[in-house]
Amino acid sequence: MTHSLTSERSYFKKSLQFLSDYFLNSNDKWKAWALFFGCVFSTLTMIGLGFVLGWWCFPYIFAAFIVKDTATLLIGLGAGLLISGAMAGLNYLTNFLKNELYVNWRCWLTKKIIHQYLNNKTNYLEISRIYSDIDNPEQRIQEDIDKVVDSFLNLSLGFIDNLSNLVIYTVLLSLAGGSLSFMLFGGTIIIPGFLVLVALGVGIVTSLLGYFINRSLRESTNEETIAQSNLRSDLQHIKTFSEEIAIEHAEKYYQNRLENEVDVLSIKTRKRLSIQNETASFNLFNGILQAIIPVIAAAPLYFTDLITLDVFYSAGYYFSMITRSLNWFINSFETINKFQTSLDRIITLQQTLEKNNAVESTKNIIRTIGLQNENLIVRSLDLHLHGSNELVIKGLNLQFKPGIHTLIQAPSGTGKSSLFKAIAGTWLSGEGEILIPNSLESVYFLPQKPTLPNDTLRAVLAYPDANCSYFDSELISALKAVNMESLADKLDEQIGFKSLGEQQRIAFARVLLRKPDWIFLDEATASLDEHVEEHVYCRLKELLPKTTIISIAHRSTVRHHHDNVIFFNVNKKKEVKVEEKPAVFGII
DSSP, X not given: OHHHHHHHHHHHHHHHHHHHHHHHHSTTHHXXXXXXXXXXXXXXXXXXXXXXXXXXXXXXXXXXXXXXXXXXXXXXXHHHHHHHHHHXXXXXXXXXXXXXXXXXXXXXXXXXXXXXXXXXXXXXXHHHHTOTTSOOHHHIIIIIHHHHHHHHHHHHHHHHHHHHHHHHHHHHHHHHHOOEEEEETTEEEEETTHXXXXXXXXXXXXXXXXXXXXXXXXXXXXXXXXXXXXXHHHHHHHHHTHHHHHHTTOHHHHHHHHHHHHHHHHHHHHHHHHHHHHHHHHHHHHHHHHHHHHHHHHHHHHHTTSSOHHHHHHHHHHHHHHHHHHHHHHHTHHHHHHHHHHHHHHHHHHHHHTOSOSSOOSSOEEEEEEESOOSEEEEEEEEEOTTSOOEEEEEEEEEEOTTOOEEEEOOTTSSHHHHHHHHHTOOOSEEEEEEEESOGGGEEEEOSSOOOOSSBHHHHHHTTSSSOOSOHHHHHHHHHHTTOGGGTTOTTSBOOOOOHHHHHHHHHHHHHHHOOSEEEEESTTTTSOHHHHHHHHHHHHHHOTTXXXXXXXXXXXXXXXXXXXXXXXXXXXXXXXXXXXXXXXOOO
């Protein structure tokens, strides 16, 4: 019980910190407060005008009908129209201020989460490697942030509106309704504030009924959201790997998988819709009931001449406003549930992003940059699988010398690519030391499947730089060097679909533009024809004579482009024995 209470307090504290962050720590915090209080002030002013409408205008109009006085009726109608016009203007102002706050807050929060997501390699890498429970971070960033901001503003302003109305119309109904007295067993029974008690009773009872009807809505909504995310993720996977799926004739596999996920989604959706159907039916019955009860409750007071006819009509309006305010929570259940679901998803993502390391270890891989030593050195390197202590490599020692092109050979699964990732600083689980000369900018890594953003060819060639600083002549020369001169006149067109071989050639064009001191090629020519591979290596060595090439490749055709061949001999304990030979004697 104590643990549960502590968890609830901790959750409430985290939620409060998350929701108040924009108002306390952003550069726009004063503007945010001004917009929010502007919304509150406009809402309260609108409520005040509603009070005037209910307390003076409506009874005035009802009285005009009773006495059949046209002049009185016109005065009441004119005043009512003026007040209604003012309320409409205030409603527009409230929505304008709320929308401005909504856009600003959503923009700030989205940028903050994106910054946390991409600021540290630990974050987006470890989420994809380890945190399988963090499903669809892209949906959390795009959709859930929007739902949290929009729902919070609607709920907070709605709470202020309905709480104020509840207080005002409770006072008005108590002044109008008076007390009900009747004879029972020879005595007089007096019920003070009869109409108020009835209104509060009806509102509370219907609110409780609504709560029990909706008690599982949050859980079912969350389950449906997860099912939708899984389906969307698999559809995206098909789009990303469409070529591979087609070649492997895996359509039936994905069809069965997607059909199963659609069935799961249907079950979750039916569960949610069933609860929503119960809610809708209850709300319909509740609306009809609340139209009848004020008439029934006020009738004894009118029949005993305790209230006049104009008060009778007004009491019905006050009654409906009280029950409407109490029922606001019922009508907002779905919004509250979606808000809580999205808030949970965003807070969970943010907490994960704020962790320095996903896997705690007593030692870390130490990368030292910019030493006077011109060699790139790996010392006593141990690499573990992420999320476990299982070894990939143990006790690896290597030294790469500038100008000595090196080919690394080893069976698949012995940690060659993991070594490159450790040098790049993206393999985070392990221990040892890596010494990199000069700077990080002097080292460039080319994976087997390079990244091609959905952008113009100019931007793709400059990637990962945010802006292209190269002249057109430089870009065109790089394209020609990799036999892609056909794209020379398409620099400002969208890159579009490219085969894996074309992607690899574009990646080599990037290398020619960046001119790094060290280039690490991880099967970077695996999708190229042998004659294209030969051309690319030759042009790379010709145009970048000061660049040292370190390659991972299984093809024997690349051996003669290197000076040395390094073999990894790995025993059952994952201990690595390095054997280095001149490339001319290397046996593949």
